[in-house]
Amino acid sequence: MKPAPFRLETPRSLGECVEFLTEHGDEAKILAGGQSLVPLMNLRLAQPSVLLDIGGLEALDFVEKNEQSFRIGAVTRLRDLERDANVAESQPLLAEALPYIGHIQIRNRTTVGGSIAHADPAAELPAVLLACGGTIKSVGPNGEREIPANNFFESYFSTNLEEDEVIAEIELPRWKPACGWSIQEVSRRHGDFSLIGIACRVSCDEEGVVTEAAAAFFGVGATPSLAESASSLVGTKADDEALRQVAEATTAELDPPTDIHVSADYRKQVGGALARRSLSIAYQRATRSIT
Amino acid sequence: MTGTTSIGIRVNGEDFEREVEDRLTLADFLRSELRLTGTHLGCEQGSCGACTVLLDGSAIRSCLVFASQLTGAEVTTVEGLANQADLHPLQSAFIKNDALQCGFCTPGFLLTAVEILNETDHADESTIREAISGNICRCTGYQGIVDAIVEVARSGSER
Amino acid sequence: MKAEEFVRGQGQYLADLPDQDCLHVAFVRSPHAHARVGEIRAPESSALIAICTGADLLADISPFRVIAPGHLDYDWYPLAHDRVLFVGEPVAAVVAETPYIAEDLAAEVEVEYDPLDAVTTLDESITGGTVLHAELENNVLFNLPVNEGATADTFAAAHLVVEQEFEYPRQNALPLETRGVLARFDPRDQRYTVFTSTQMPHLIRSALSQILNVNEDDIRVIKPDVGGGFGLKGQLFPEEVVLPALARKLGRPLKWIEDRRESLMAGGHAHEERLHLSAAFDADGNLLATKSLLDGDAGAHSTFPFGAGLDPLTGALNIFGAYRHKASEFTARAFATNKAPAVSYRGVGQIQSVFAVERLMDIAADQLKLDPAELRKLNLYENSEFPVTSPGGNEFDTGSYRETLEIALDRADYTGLRREQETAREEGRLYGIGLATFNEVSGVSIFGYDGASIRIGPDGQVRAFISTGSSGQGHEKVYGRLVAEALGISPELVRVIEGDTDFCPVGAGTYASRSMVTTGNLLESAARELRDKILMIGGLLLSPDDLIPMENAANELRIADGVISLVREPTATVTFEAVAQLAHMKNFDFPLPQELVEAGLECTHYEQHKTVYSNSSAVAAVEIDPDTAQFSIRRCVIIGDCGRIFDSSTVDAQLVGGAAMGLGCALFEHLAYDSNGQILTTSLLDYLVPVSTDIPQIEIGHLETPSTFSANGTKGMGEGGTMAMPAVLANAVADALMDKGRLLNKIPLSEENIFQLLQIS
The missing domain is CATH 3.90.1170.50 (Aldehyde oxidase/xanthine dehydrogenase, a/b hammerhead)
Structure with a gap:
């Protein structure tokens, strides 16, 4: 199928983009990498009358690391992140997640901001952002706004962004020492959206006792969501019994949907197993860095 | 409301200036405006990889990009791979390794493979399998395609 | 090229x-x-x-x-x-x-x-009361009972009867070009x-x-x-x-x-079927009789030319075909539903029946306390039994039914796999081994004759016109070589022309693994006839005073690489091109004696061919991850026998490519509808086909048992790999699940379907 008619605008800055958004309201859509929007347009499920192509805004294409934080510009392409030594070194969870996202041709176009703004609940990046405690920086008519990831995702494909706001960058906290990570997902084929997945981060002290555990599920409901159950690992050494309890609590906690691929039951059971598996790997990685 | 845009674009080393409807996909631009019909459309949903071309050196799905976005861009299609009479090493390896039957998916695989070879020095079988997993072939079962790319990667003859 | x-x-x-x-x-x-x-x-x-x-x-x-x-x-x-x-x-x-x-x-x-009201399932179609076609009394589009009641006595007296219902989902062949x-x-x-x-x-x-x-x-x-x-x-x-x-x-x-959405929605659904099978065995495990009911979901219409009965009938006619038994009774039916019309898809009818029959054989082996391989070997036809007429009325030409199984078991190291399984089970891992062995209807010619025509021009350029047409099977390469070899000339001189009704002889086209068996044979016979004429004209040029008649030409003259010579005097030669020229009377020094031989070099043959039966055996080993209900394929061996092999790389490519497609059928492919008849799978994110990372190493091998029904000994080779996969993988997964696997009666072997079996306590 072919897309319905629209007019393409190419804002020269984020400010200009916001002006267009203010002018056109919900008639306008931001086009970044286009890897989610254009399939919907080709199927005529999305028919914006104005497209604002910000993919070429060089000011939003950057990776910047400093003492406190790690910032990524909104139109930075995922393939560029994959190749970026800073990402591999400083953001291992993000680095591990990238190859799961689509395929080469997709990652060559997909932007970080686009993936976050699209807010597909089965997508990896929103969950990584959540597990890392990241922040979304947006720009709107009233200036800049910082939104913590756990307040950002509101429902299926819907976020805290106003109609006239656009993502400028995301910020991830610097990775602490003695911190491990893992991303685990079940998808029907390589590169597909996950049936269910989990991105997690575990920190421990010098004795190997867990001091912090965060796990974000994706593919389990309307938004990526932090698993309450993971926090029960704190104070343990993530032994088999502790992990078994987390798995059980996770299965009880999840309230996922059924779709044409798998049932809610499947997601609950497998969610528990993935929690156990991923937290165990993350813990081992955390302890490896203290010895 | 439909818009149009004037673009200047370089395709297979040749410069083109065209006035295009904003909604015209790159794939349709190549096929209908430039009559480069080697870029095939298998789904227009961004799933099958048949329409893969190189955009500024990167393999992308040309059904998910609009020609109107591409002023100043450089595109390589399957028609730009061979050097006149001589086939690109990947093209020869595809023939030799039975990497095609109906041939419809072949251009997309070739262009994806070009990026893999440009990117990696030691592409092994599992790397290649993962790298081409965004392209669908219904005929071959992929083995011949993987073998062909491995062969060229080993020989390093693309450089 | x-x-x-x-x-x-x-x-x-x-x-x-x-x-x-x-x-x-x-x-x-x-x-x-x-x-x-x-x-x-x-x-x-x-x-x-x-x-x-x-x-x-x-x-x-x-x-x-x-x-x-x-x-x-x-x-x-x-x-x-x-x-x-x-x-x-x-x-x-x-x-x-x-x-x-x-x-x-x-x-x-x-x-x-x-x-x-929409009719969306077989049961609704059969009993629901809504009739889709006003001209018909009910939703039956096709109904063919065969040998009714013929097995009742055998079943009543049997040592063991196994019975099971199987479901096969709706699928789409999904050629990449719509x-x-x-x-x-x-x-x-x-x-x-x-x-x-x-x-x-x-x-x-x-x-x-x-x-x-x-x-x-x-x-x-x-x-x-x-x-x-x-x-x-x-x-x-x-x-x-x-x-x-x-x-x-x-x-x-x-x-x-067509766009992909239209294609998935309305452009040709296939395969959906429910199969109810029963088999009677004696105490030693000999199969005695079989009874089968195959109900196809035809969607809204019968499609031309095959009609709604295509899948269930094709499956039923050859059900349990590889296994020796005395009595068979079957009914094939097709019903109308408010879904897209069913058409053909590689493995027509048999991909379902092989899946169901091979599952049933494993269930029977379990109850007879026999190894699945032993039960199969006991019941497969021996090579020496052919030709055989099956209890369903099919005439089987030749085959290596038992041999391919033995070779596949050997190649896969079946006893080694069973040892590995023992170890795995001791460690609590879910490791399973599956077998499948079957024969395959091929070269079917139900629409009458096929044709092939060879026309040689005055400069020796050869054109071969055929009634079948390639959609990736490599006709140009294979037939070009075939004609060249039969004529004794270089393949570069031959062009294969197909798919144009103004030029090509009438015929039914390419389906049912039939091209090599039909037009392959016709091209060969037409080329041989022309070769005799070429030799005879060559003889006129080489020995003008001593005429060699057409019937002796093949004995007294040779042609190789386009050069014709006398057997008795090999140094004297004349070229194929010179003969072509003379045949078109372009040699003014030496005109063709028309009283002896007709001008021109053209030959057309038509024939209706007999059905031939290929056979294949497969072995697979899988391991299921109990956490995710996904499985990995550890080993996959397929040994095929498609009679004489003319072009081995083409045969290999068809077997491996076919197996990959069959793997898609086994694992992913499922067109889903909701209860209102809305289709839920209209994009390639929902209807999944295998990508490169899904395909394991598929080890293949061939036996060559020539068909006695086709002059060149070939049989169809396009579908064996496809048919093997749902059966062999389902059996392997069922074996991995042990007792829970007994209930595996449907595909795809998706995460959800395996998860449901794992949940059984």
């Missing part, structure tokens, strides 16, 4: 045909599974060049009936007549300057629908030219001549390069009627390219 054209991007598939003078068509399709169609309102737009509804079209066409044995026929209309019967059924065609505009306008056409049609009408000679992405140009022409009410010769059907067919492009589709009819009416050539 085709392969070189393809890697250069120079293939000419339907969408690539020159279309500068064409208008473009988009179809308005039903959003309802079942509804009465009311008023259709066209958008008021100057861009709308034409719109054609079902009622408009009736002025230009006749309704059509699919007439085949066992089928109940009714009038079929290419555009919805008064009711729509499935989501995606074409209701109207819209014509505009570009495909983009045509789609814009199609979206603006307003159609009034009065929704009716369908498409480009139609022209030339008012000067009043002829249609219809380019269509099809596997059967002549049958399309026959149907069009009836529907368009013109002579067959008034229609030229051309198949351009076809980007995969796999059975799907082996029937008549509504768009193939609408475009030529409308092209004539508008006086403009028209083009339509």
Whole structure:
């Protein structure tokens, strides 16, 4: 199928983009990498009358690391992140997640901001952002706004962004020492959206006792969501019994949907197993860095 | 409301200036405006990889990009791979390794493979399998395609 | 060379045909599974060049009936007549300057629908009371009981009866090139030219001549390069009627390219079937009798040429075919539902029956306390038993049923795998081994004759015209070589021409793994006949005073690499080109003695071929991850026997590629509908086919047991790999699940279906 008619605008800055958004309201859509929007347009499920192509805004294409934080510009392409030594070194969870996202041709176009703004609940990046405690920086008519990831995702494909706001960058906290990570997902084929997945981060002290555990599920409901159950690992050494309890609590906690691929039951059971598996790997990685 | 845009674009080393409807996909631009019909459309949903071309050196799905976005861009299609009479090493390896039957998916695989070879020095079988997993072939079962790319990667003859 | 054209991007598939003078068509399709169609309102737009509804079209066409044995026929209309019967059924065609505009306008056409109850399952179709076709009494589109009651006594006296119901899902062959049609009408000679992405140009022409009410010769059907067919492009589709009819009416050539959504929604569903099987064994494990009921979900219509019975009938006719038994009773039925019409898809009928039969054999082995391999070996026909007439009435030519199994077991190291399984089970891992062995109907010629024609020009250029057509099977390469070898000349001189009804002999096209068996044999016999003539004319040039008659030519003369010589005096030679020249009387010094030999070098052969039976055996080992219910394939071996192998790389490619497709059928492929008849799988994110990372190393091997029914000894080789996979993988997964696996009776072997089995306590 072919897309319905629209007019393409190419804002020269984020400010200009916001002006267009203010002018056109919900008639306008931001086009970044286009890897989610254009399939919907080709199927005529999305028919914006104005497209604002910000993919070429060089000011939003950057990776910047400093003492406190790690910032990524909104139109930075995922393939560029994959190749970026800073990402591999400083953001291992993000680095591990990238190859799961689509395929080469997709990652060559997909932007970080686009993936976050699209807010597909089965997508990896929103969950990584959540597990890392990241922040979304947006720009709107009233200036800049910082939104913590756990307040950002509101429902299926819907976020805290106003109609006239656009993502400028995301910020991830610097990775602490003695911190491990893992991303685990079940998808029907390589590169597909996950049936269910989990991105997690575990920190421990010098004795190997867990001091912090965060796990974000994706593919389990309307938004990526932090698993309450993971926090029960704190104070343990993530032994088999502790992990078994987390798995059980996770299965009880999840309230996922059924779709044409798998049932809610499947997601609950497998969610528990993935929690156990991923937290165990993350813990081992955390302890490896203290010895 | 439909818009149009004037673009200047370089395709297979040749410069083109065209006035295009904003909604015209790159794939349709190549096929209908430039009559480069080697870029095939298998789904227009961004799933099958048949329409893969190189955009500024990167393999992308040309059904998910609009020609109107591409002023100043450089595109390589399957028609730009061979050097006149001589086939690109990947093209020869595809023939030799039975990497095609109906041939419809072949251009997309070739262009994806070009990026893999440009990117990696030691592409092994599992790397290649993962790298081409965004392209669908219904005929071959992929083995011949993987073998062909491995062969060229080993020989390093693309450089 | 085709392969070189393809890697250069120079293939000419339907969408690539020159279309500068064409208008473009988009179809308005039903959003309802079942509804009465009311008023259709066209958008008021100057861009709308034409719109054609079902009622408009009736002025230009006749309704059509699919007439085949066992089928109940009714009038079929290419555009919805008064009711729509499935989501995606074409209701109207819209014509505009570009495909983009045509789609814009199609979206603006307003159609009034009065929704009716939808029939979406076999049970609803059989007992629900809603009848889809007014001309029929019920929803039965096909019904063929065979040998009714013939097994009752054997079953009553048997030591063991195993019985099980199996379900096989609805699938789509998904050739990467969707369908498409480009139609022209030339008012000067009043002829249609219809380019269509099809596997059967002549049958399309026959149907069009009836529907368009013109002579067959008034229609030229051309198949351009076809980007995969796999059975799907082996029937008549509504768009193939609408475009030529409308092209004539508008006086403009028209083009339509199906999009993927249309294709998944309405462009050819297949395979959906329920199979109820029973088998009777004696105490030693000998199979005595079988009883089968195969019910196909045909969707809304019988399609031309095969009709609604295609899958269940093909499966039933050869069910339990590889296993020796005395009595067989079966019924094949097909029912109408409010889903897209069923068409053929690689492995037709048998992919389902092999899956079900092989599952049943494992269930029986378990109850007989026999190893699954032993039970199979005991019951498979021995090579020495052929030819054999099966209790279902099939005449089997030759085969290596038991041998392929033994070789597959050996190659896979079956005893080693069983040891590995023991270790795995001790460690609590879910490791399973599956077998499948079967014979396969191929080379089927139910529509009469096929033809092949060879024409040699005055300069020695050879053209071979055939009635079958490639959609990726490599006809050009294989047949070029075949003709060259039979003639004794270089393959570079031979061009293979196919898929054009103006030039090619009449025949049924390419499906059912039949090309090599039909046109392969015909080309060979035609080439041999021509070779004798070439030799005889060569003899005239070499020994003008001592005439060698045609019947002795093959003994007294030789041709190799295009050079003809006398056996008795090999140094004296004449070239093939010189003979070709003389045959066309272009040699003025030495004119052809026409009283001895007719001028020209042309030969055409037609024949209806007998069905031949290939056979295959497969072994697979899998391990299930109990956390995710996904499994990995540790080993996969397939040994095929397709009779004489002419081109081994083509045969290998068909076996491996076919197996990959079968793996898709086994693991992923499932067209899902909801209870209102809405289709849920209209994108490639929902309807999944295998990608490179899904395919394990598939180890293949061949035996060559020539067919005694086909002159060149070949049998079909396009589908064995495909059929093997659902059966062998289902058995391996069931084996891994141990007791819980007994209940594995459906595919796909998806995470969800395996999870459900794992949950059984």
